[in-house]
Amino acid sequence: LEMGIVVHSVVIGLSMGASQSPCTIRPLVAALCFHQLFEGMGLGGCILQAEYGLKMKSILAFFFATTTPFGIALGIALTNVYSDSSPTALIVEGLLNACSAGLLNYMALVDLLAADFMGPKLQSSIGLQLWSFAAVLFGAGGMSLMAKWA
Template sequence: MFQVRQEPNCSTGGGSDTHFGLRVGSIFVILVGATCGALFPVLVNRSKRINIPGYVLEFAKYFGSGVIFSTAFIHLLSPALDAFNSPCLPDSWRSYPYVLALAMLSLFSLFLIEVIAFRWGTARLARPSLTQGLCSVPISPYEAHSTTFTEYETTNGHHHIHLEKGDEETASPSSKVGPDSAHAQFVSIAILEFGVVLHSVLIGLTLAVDEKFIILFVVLVFHQTFEGLGIGSRLALLKVDEKYNWVPIAGAFLYGFTTPVGIAAGLGVRTTYNPGTATASAVSGIMDAISAGILIYASLVELMAHDFLFNNEMLTASNKRLAFALGSMTLGAALMALLGKWA
């Protein structure tokens, strides 16, 4: 028997329109799941009435790091490669590894942005009018977690740095510029959220018109909830001044709303949007590749390196605590990688 080759659907017509009522309902289901996942660590960390054991929040923190790490490779880089291999795209798109180049470009761009941001922030806080006598200027990431430096001015007008141990709490969050400062954490979470938001909008568009809606819907409920837990655990640890306490909550809601917005937009253009067309494949591949670079950088540098390699507390922790942290992160990465089998 001869097998009939199925031609790719490259037409500009709309995607699948089955289960329309359930697709509409998915907006609210994913909205609740994603928002609750992101808000839970933030609210629990602030609440004085809810007594959650510390190991639960530790688990959420490291589990979320694993989720984000796995998302970068399995749910972003792999779909980007598939999109650029679409038969609807001209052969010129496959003549160069554009996906890997775009991921590398976004990763390297973030590195440059952070270098510039830290240099600019350090230079501003080094001014006498801004330091107000106390400024934390870590020489290396290893010292940033256990050492602060007090700046004082000598009679000849030169500024010197005096090392002091254990004075982290005396400096206000806004006066620090090291890896644990409010400035550094804000940049880190902004990078992380930007990459996740791009990804969430794209998967929302796909869910709205994909033919395998039921399987994709079930998987994305878990996907967005787990990813929200990872974002929320980082938002909960964000050190901000009291007047900016709304920032972590706003970040959690922003994440929760992105996928439903993508679904709603997809349903609105379902009669004309086909994810298999050349334009859709190119746009999806480019956005996924850029997001993959962002999350690879964020997970390896901002999360894993700072949590384990540049953290004196973890470097000197007991083997039991280290095993718990690594096990939690591995579990998050493994579960998210497993979800990649269906979505």
């Protein structure tokens, strides 16, 4: 889970760092803050539940906190090397975005939601299952709305 979120954060940082228009950067900052908040909560919960020592938990938290700024710095550095409107740059950016989004969706469904939805507390209550399904759909709809806006 940590590795997938780290890769995703670097790619998102690259996209933001490579953007040169304020009209593009403002929505990216809003989307980045919004979804990094929920990634951090999900990952933080997993890190706290893991049977790691304080040192390993600190390292995992450090990597989560620094990968997006690293990606932004890398994106800013790369803006001098390539043209962001060239077909090659657009294809590479599209592939990186697609891979990171697919990786994040897989991790969310398999690593996070499956464990919660298959737990005994949720399996024993139909009402809780319905509320949980509604919350997942509401969250996915909110993220989709944010993606359309950004």
